[in-house]
Amino acid sequence: MGIRIKEDGSSKNKILLTSILFMGLGHIIYLKQYVKGIIYAAIEVLMLYMLPKVISKISGVITLGTPKPEVPIKLRDHSIFMLIDGVMVLAIVLLFFVIYLISVRSALSEYKIFCVQKKLKNNRDSMRGLLGKAFPIFGLAPSVGLIVFFVVVPLVFSAFVAFTNYSAPNNIPPNNTVDWVGFDNFTAMFGGDATWTTALGRVAIWTLVWAVLATATCYFGGLIMAVVLMDNRLKIAPIFRGIFILPYAVPSVVSMLIWQNLLNGSFGTVNRTLIKLRIIEKAIPWLSSDWMAKFTCVMVNMWAGFPYFMLLITGTMTAISSDLFEAARIDGANRFQLFRKITLPLVLYQTMPLIIMSFTYNVNNFGAIFFLTGGDPVVADSTVTSAGGTDILVTWIYKLTVNLMKYNYASVLAIMIFIILAPFAIFQFVRTKSYREGEL
């Protein structure tokens, strides 16, 4: 082909234009990198071939199907399949545009190299470059594919559902279709519907209180145990440490179900024992009275969670230099002052990131609530909203999807969790080494 480009950089627009016109065209016509160009072109051809399907899938997201009560159920529009297919197609289209952008940028950078070196890369060089670049693509493809289809698409889908009326009894495909309703779910949850609004307020506050209390009790429980067991005058400390680690080693589903049975109000072992010992007269409603159940959740969670922090704090404490203590002791500090002024600040500082991680973990701690109380006891609005006294946002989401099939409200809650957790995500991001070193 007789098409030439100038070496002084003035052909930049030509390359930009051809590359935008059709993916890989710039590579083929001007840069003579046929393999790369043909791969890019093939991607675009494939995309163009799929275009009618892409358009129909995306329009499916917009309409979400039309109700056809007269046809058999199998032939009716399935709004949810349409929504998910649409979201997946959107993801693919987005991926396509990213590749497009990469192809244009690649053409421009190749041209820049040409201007400097004054000659085109021969095909062998460009092939070698291609193989070098193939490794990152090959290495990341599984991660990106899995994340797009099993993490991003589901999250986007959830966010979309919050703006539809996907809920029982009237809008469950395949019998009926689902429609876009704008912010209706949000207005209903935030003031529009008194029952749901009170339930949401109640559950959201309890989720935060729970997360704070669960983290704090586990942390200070672990701290006290770590400090007491660090005392080197205590010869049998390893035995106690071995005992205290046990709750952490038992799978949490198992330990929560054990406690659920032991604490059962009428036939649970704890109540029967206390009555036998004449410590109490009447059975204590561990799991069946609202406040008592909340208290029990925190306590049982502490039982299961303090060993983690005990291990962690023991680890950080052993790392504190003994010179510090030595110097303080010479200055006449007593044991309590040593702890108060040296150990505690250092341990707190070093474990702060893990306290915050533990907080976010507890916001989502499904197991600790679900297997212990199942979200019960029933409160005033439970019959309508299914949210019990100890339900936190995640267990409520579970109940809304599995029991009530109110997917729209469940999605609103998912978005709320997003809002609660977002500051912590930012915190974690700022904390990373890559961010501090300017890599990101």
Added chain:
Amino acid sequence: MRRNVTKKINMVIVVLFLSIFSLGVLYPLVYVLSAAFSPGNGVASLSIIPFGDGFTTAHFKELFTNTNYVIWFKNTLFIATCTSALTILVASLGAYVFSRFRFAVKKTLMLTMLILQIFPSFVGMIAIYVILLRIGGLDQLWGLVLVYLAGNIPYNTWMVKSYMDTISKSIDESARIDGANHLTIFWKIIMPIAKPIIIFLGITSFTAPWMDFIFPKMILRSTDKQTLALGLFSFVTDKKNEFTIFAAGSILVAIPFVIFFIITQKAMVTSFGGAAVKE
């Protein structure tokens, strides 16, 4: 002299406090151990004193003959092993690329992963359900493995990447001069050096599926595809209370975990401490 006495009294108080606390920690565990060997069914009929009802191994026999316990165990083991192996492979390969290459969308990808890792996977569980339905992964063990694997990747890729960043790049440079390609460098040089973090990753991704409930509950339907968590839960639902069989089953799962934790206790303390300092 007097100081010595107060010291001794203090010591006694501390030991007493620790002993009472240990009692509270051990109580449910000992009780479950005794329930597993006690005759009877529900928690209501059990004596309040551990091992107060006599001794029987009938519940273990029942587990292996009349329930699907062995199948549950095999299924869970399969899921955990696959999840762990695939997580190691995919996450470390991705981490290697992020740590050693510069490419167009690197920053965007890393940032996306960082943001995604804070969301629990079940926020999108309806969508995951439908996607699995679409690709035929519903009621299949591999469907569950895919879900766990995808959920594991964002956080663990970051974790392994941070570790690989600390490995000197001159090591792979000299290997490249000797003619090694990327795959060889990754597999023969970087992976062995990154062994500590890989082992940590393997263990955490192996243990997590044993305790998960939501996804198996949603994805697995047929009786021969249940996992341990589902099976154990089915013993103590509202409809029936077979606490003794539940106890027997729980103990069989918990014992390997407990032994493992006690053996690795020291290593865990240091690795936790290390993680806290390094970040």
